[in-house]
Amino acid sequence: MDNIQLLLQAPVFSVQLLVDGVLVGAIFVLAAYGMALVWGVMNIINVAQGELVILGGYVTWTLFTFGVHPLAGIPVSAAVLFFVGWGMYRAVVFRLVERDLFVSLLATFGISILLQQLMNHNLVFGPDIHSADPGLGSLLLLGGDIVIANIKLAAFAMALAVAAALAVFMKRSRAGRAIRATAQNNRAARLMGVDTDRVYALTFALNAALCGAAGALVVMVWVIHPFIGIIYTVRSFMIVVVAGIGNVAGVAAAGLGLGAAENFAGFILGAEFQAAFVFTLLVVILLWRSFRLGRRRQVLR
Amino acid sequence: MTAARAAGYAALVAVAVAAPFVLPQYQSQLALLWVMVVLALSWDIVGGQMGYNSFGNIVFFGIGVYATAVVQRDLFFDIDEYAHAAGGVASQLAPLEYLGGLALGLVLGALLAVLAAAVLGAGILRLRGHYFAICTLGLGIAMGEIAGGTDYIGAGSGLVTPLFPELLGERNRFFYFYFMLLAFTCFGVLGAVYRCRFGLALNAIRDNEDKAEAMGLRTTRYKTIAWCLSAVFLALAGGAYGNFIGFVDPVDTAFAGPTLGVWMILMAIMGGRGTLWGPVLGAMIFHVSREFLWTYLLGWDRMILGLLTVLIVLFLPLGILGWLRGRTAGRAAAAGVKPSAAESRPSSSTSQPPLSESQP
Numbered sequence: 043m044d045n046i047q048l049l050l051q052a053p054v055f056s057v058q059l060l061v062d063g064v065l066v067g068a069i070f071v072l073a074a075y076g077m078a079l080v081w082g083v084m085n086i087i088n089v090a091q092g093e094l095v096i097l098g099g100y101v102t103w104t105l106f107t108f109g110v111h112p113l114a115g116i117p118v119s120a121a122v123l124f125f126v127g128w129g130m131y132r133a134v135v136f137r138l139v140e141r142d143l144f145v146s147l148l149a150t151f152g153i154s155i156l157l158q159q160l161m162n163h164n165l166v167f168g169p170d171i172h173s174a175d176p177g178l179g180s181l182l183l184l185g186g187d188i189v190i191a192n193i194k195l196a197a198f199a200m201a202l203a204v205a206a207a208l209a210v211f212m213k214r215s216r217a218g219r220a221i222r223a224t225a226q227n228n229r230a231a232r233l234m235g236v237d238t239d240r241v242y243a244l245t246f247a248l249n250a251a252l253c254g255a256a257g258a259l260v261v262m263v264w265v266i267h268p269f270i271g272i273i274y275t276v277r278s279f280m281i282v283v284v285a286g287i288g289n290v291a292g293v294a295a296a297g298l299g300l301g302a303a304e305n306f307a308g309f310i311l312g313a314e315f316q317a318a319f320v321f322t323l324l325v326v327i328l329l330w331r332s333f334r335l336g337r338r339r340q341v342l343r
Numbered sequence: 344m345t346a347a348r349a350a351g352y353a354a355l356v357a358v359a360v361a362a363p364f365v366l367p368q369y370q371s372q373l374a375l376l377w378v379m380v381v382l383a384l385s386w387d388i389v390g391g392q393m394g395y396n397s398f399g400n401i402v403f404f405g406i407g408v409y410a411t412a413v414v415q416r417d418l419f420f421d422i423d424e425y426a427h428a429a430g431g432v433a434s435q436l437a438p439l440e441y442l443g444g445l446a447l448g449l450v451l452g453a454l455l456a457v458l459a460a461a462v463l464g465a466g467i468l469r470l471r472g473h474y475f476a477i478c479t480l481g482l483g484i485a486m487g488e489i490a491g492g493t494d495y496i497g498a499g500s501g502l503v504t505p506l507f508p509e510l511l512g513e514r515n516r517f518f519y520f521y522f523m524l525l526a527f528t529c530f531g532v533l534g535a536v537y538r539c540r541f542g543l544a545l546n547a548i549r550d551n552e553d554k555a556e557a558m559g560l561r562t563t564r565y566k567t568i569a570w571c572l573s574a575v576f577l578a579l580a581g582g583a584y585g586n587f588i589g590f591v592d593p594v595d596t597a598f599a600g601p602t603l604g605v606w607m608i609l610m611a612i613m614g615g616r617g618t619l620w621g622p623v624l625g626a627m628i629f630h631v632s633r634e635f636l637w638t639y640l641l642g643w644d645r646m647i648l649g650l651l652t653v654l655i656v657l658f659l660p661l662g663i664l665g666w667l668r669g670r671t672a673g674r675a676a677a678a679g680v681k682p683s684a685a686e687s688r689p690s691s692s693t694s695q696p697p698l699s700e701s702q703p
Contacts, residue, residue, distance in 0.1 A: 087473050089480075137657055144396050145656050147476050148608070151398075152652030155605065159646040272484065279477055296426040314492040321485030328478045341473050 045310050054187045059305045066263060067301020068201030072256035073274050074293050075208060076249035076282035082287040083225040083245045084139050086146045090130075090154035091278050092271030094250050097157065098123050098257025099266035099297040100167050112262050113176055116200065119254040127250025131243045139242055152269065162268035173265040197259040204255055207292055210249075221245055255291035273317055280324045283331065356527075363519045370515040372634050374587065377522035378580055379630045382603060383610035383622035384529050385576040388569050390608065391616030392537065394549030395468070395566065399479030401485050401604035402463075403456040403574035405597035407581030409490065410455050411448030412502045412591045418444045418506070438508045449582040456578035457571045466566040471552070480600075487598030502591040518587045522580070529576045534619055536572070545569055549617070605648065613655050615664030624663060 049056045062155030073095055080088050088094075101122045102115030105153040110118075136152060161167045178192035212336050214217035223231040224241045256274075260266060281300055303323070308316035332342050363370045382404070387475050389395045389510065419440050436444070463482070491499045507514040536542050544565045547555040587593045595602075614625025619691045637644040658667060 082355065084399050087477070089477075117538065134653060134657070142660070143472055144476070145660055147396065147473065148612075148656045151605075152649045154649070155601070155652060156649030157647055159643075159649060162641065271643070276477070276481055276484075283474075312492070315488070318485050318488035318492065321481040321488060324481035325467070325478055325485065328470055328474055332469045332474070333466070336469055341471050 045312075049309075054092055054247065055294075056306075057184075058188045059309055060302050061188065062194065063192060063302030063305030064298045065190070065198045066305075067298035068198040069256050069259045069263065070274070070281060070295030070300055071243075071276045071294050072201050072204060072252050073261075074278040074285075074297050075205060075290075076252035077278040078282045078285075078287050078293055079221075079245055079252075080249045081282060083221055084242055085137065085143075086138055086150070087143075087279065088246075088249065089147060089150040089275055090271075091249075091253060092274035092276075093154045093157035093161075094123060094127070094253035094271075095257040095260060095274045096161065096266050096268065096271040097126065098254030099261035100161060100172075100257070101254065102258040103172045103261050103266065106261075111176065112174040113196070115174070115261075116255050116258040119258040120251040121254075123254025123257075124247045124251040126254075127247035128243055130250065131246040136239065136242065149176070154275070158268050158271065167268065169268065171265045171267045172261065174261045177260050185229060191263070193262050197263055200255070200259065204252065205290070205294060208252070217241075217244060263272050271310060273320055276321060276324050280327055281319075284327060357398040359523055359527075363516050367697040370513075370519055371587075374515060374519040374522050374632075376627065376630045377519070377526040378584055378587075379606065379610060379626040380623055381522070381529050381576055381580045381624040382528040382607035383614065384533055385525070385573045385580075386607040387611045387616055387618075387622045388533065388536075388545075388564075388573045391611055391618070391621070392542065392549065393566065393569050394617075396476045396608075397479045398476055398600075398604065398608070399483035399486075400573060400577060400607065401480075401483050401598055401600050402479075403460060403577040404581035404584070404603065404604045405490065405593075405599075406456045406459055406574075407449070407452035407578030408585040408591055408597040409496050409502075410452030410578070411445065411582030412504050412585050413496060414448035414451055415441075415586075416502065418447070436505050436508055438510045441505060441508050441511070444505070445583070449579055452578040452582040453575050456574040460571040460574035461567055464570045464616040465563070465682060468563065468566040468570060470605070477645050483598060483600045484603055487594045487600060490598060491593040497591065497593075499593065501593065501596070502585075504589055504591065515587075518583060520606055521583050522587075525576070525579055525583075530619070530623065531571075537619055541565070541568075546617075601645075605652070609648070609652055609655065612662055613659070615662030615666075615668075618662075618664050621662050628663075 049059075073091055076094075077088060077091050080086055098119040103114050105115045105118060106112050130153065134149060138149055162169050176193050176196075178196065181190045181192055181195065182188070183190065211224060220236045221230070221244065222240050223234070223236055224238050224245075228238050231241070253274075257266070260274075277297075277300060281293055281296045284296040288293040300323075304316060304320060307319040311319060328342070335342055362373050386397070386400050389397050389400070419436055467475065467478055467482070490496060496502065507517070511517055537545075544555070544560050547558070547560060548562055548565060552562055581597070585596060588596055591597055594600075598604075600652065610625040610629045611622040612625070613629060614623065615621030633644075637647070640647060655662075661669065
């Protein structure tokens with residue numbers, strides 16, 4: 043609890059935590075958009091979301107070892123993951139659409155174990171921790187009291203740009219309209235000549251691409267490791283639960299808020315409890331929402 | 344119980360008792376086999392019979408592991424000596440001390456686990472579907488993270504359990520019989536529970552919770568009791584498991600979500616969830632094949648686990664028993680419409696127990 047006193051004595055430090063948290067929260071927003079998309083359109087919760095993020099990070103890191111600047115790795119990661127997502131859909135996920143929710147949960151859980159272990163294998167990426175330093179330096183604000191790594195600003199801008207592009211794509215393009223139609227009523231969409239199977243494939247691939255972009259940012263801002271994917275799944279799920287599936291602005295707000303909350307918790311409780319905080323927060327949020335609905339004799343569906 | 348069935352059970356018990364003497368070199372693996380049976384059976388109470396797919400039942404196992412290890416440490420160890428060695432010491436205890444510590448730890452662990460199940464269940468069991476599953480997943484990981492950061496229980500460097508006193512005979516054989524008895528007890532208790540009204544209530548919740556509630560069942564109470572029942576057996580298994588392994592690691596031994604936590608679900612599904620024998624069958628097949636085959640696939644074994652999860656869930660969602668039942672039912676009603684095994688869950692009439700037995 044000494045750290046709380048520290049925050050009270052030096053308020054500028056809490057500004058630092060807040061800014062840092064909000065900026066990195068944008069990365070969570072990307073993965074959460076993907077989850078909301080797949081959840082809303084296909085009614086599947088993809089537990090392997092975090093592994094797709096980490097895989098995107100590995101793509102950028104691999105390019106980085108060949109001398110490519112990691113910022114250039116973002117579109118490459120997104121493109122590669124787009125095809126990974128398409129392949130995943132064609133191999134497994136198409137069997138999960140319109141199935142019992144337990145089947146989809148457990149099957150994507152199995153995929154997540156498979157991807158983790160595959161990435162962890164020495165012939166693939168191995169169990170080492172990696173990161174790719176973009177070498178962008180830092181920005182000093184308020185006479186040097188606040189230090190912001192430029193890459194975090196870039197990540198924030200990038201996440202906003204991708205989110206805006208996604209919104210335009212969903213609103214304006216033909217494919218986006220097909221996705222929305224399928225989400226509203228897949229049977230009617232099929233009758234109107236929409237190839238819903240292709241729409242599902244596209245949706246899942248888009249989700250994977252979003253995760254890939256997020257992963258490229260993760261490897262620049264923090265580190266990646268084969269086994270730390272699950273926390274991104276949980277963050278995405280939490281953000282979507284708080285915001286609601288169809289609420290784009292809400293997802294953004296919840297993601298940025300989560301980033302800030304996590305940063306404060308990590309500082310106050312100690313860094314070893316930051317992950318514990320995220321998982322505990324998930325339980326608390328679900329219980330809180332279920333309790334509020336329970337008073338009206340409803341359940342969270 | 345017919346004579347043939349009684350004879351069958353007697354034969355199984357005889358095989359189980361004789362196994363460690365016939366195959367002494369496989370004793371520890373056989374002991375683990377019974378642990379797996381308990382894990383699968385206790386997962387199936389809530390996951391199979393009640394239809395609440397929990398990814399976090401490992402929490403109660405971990406509570407048992409830690410409670411027992413901490414009780415054993417604090418009862419008999421010289422704290423100064425222990426603190427001095429920074430977790431690197433395992434004291435030698437007299438047999439009675441050891442057994443007393445183990446028994447007290449197991450009882451306390453079971454009580455704590457039930458308390459946790461009741462408190463957590465009051466909130467978490469109100470969630471349904473996806474939300475329940477992911478909430479329990481988060482709970483399991485959170486407990487592992489918290490245990491890994493708490494100094495009192497050894498934090499990330501873990502705890503060493505006391506050495507097994509030599510006067511009590513062979514360590515693996517002792518734990519083999521403990522786990523065997525636990526598995527038999529679990530099987531017997533669950534069999535009795537599934538045959539009475541309580542089991543029917545759980546099946547009703549699985550089939551349609553809103554209707555069950557409308558029929559006047561206090562669903563929250565049933566769900567909480569079922570979770571507590573599951574927690575008791577998990578904690579009793581966990582407490583001895585920590586001693587059996589000899590070292591308590593927060594993520595590898597106690598809150599072992601990626602290994603034991605996934606295996607218990609997989610075993611129950613593979614055998615056939617919502618049945619009494621299914622989890623037992625699944626645990627046997629899973630453990631034996633894992634021990635014999637996976638040692639040759641070192642480094643790839645966990646990947647195969649992931650693949651297996653996907654394949655079983657996609658192509659054998661009702662498990663081996665469910666598949667066999669579907670085949671026999673399909674043959675019997677060749678003219679009628681065969682229920683699609685993939686979509687429909689096992690209905691209460693095809694799974695345990697027949698209605699007539701419980702209603703006088």
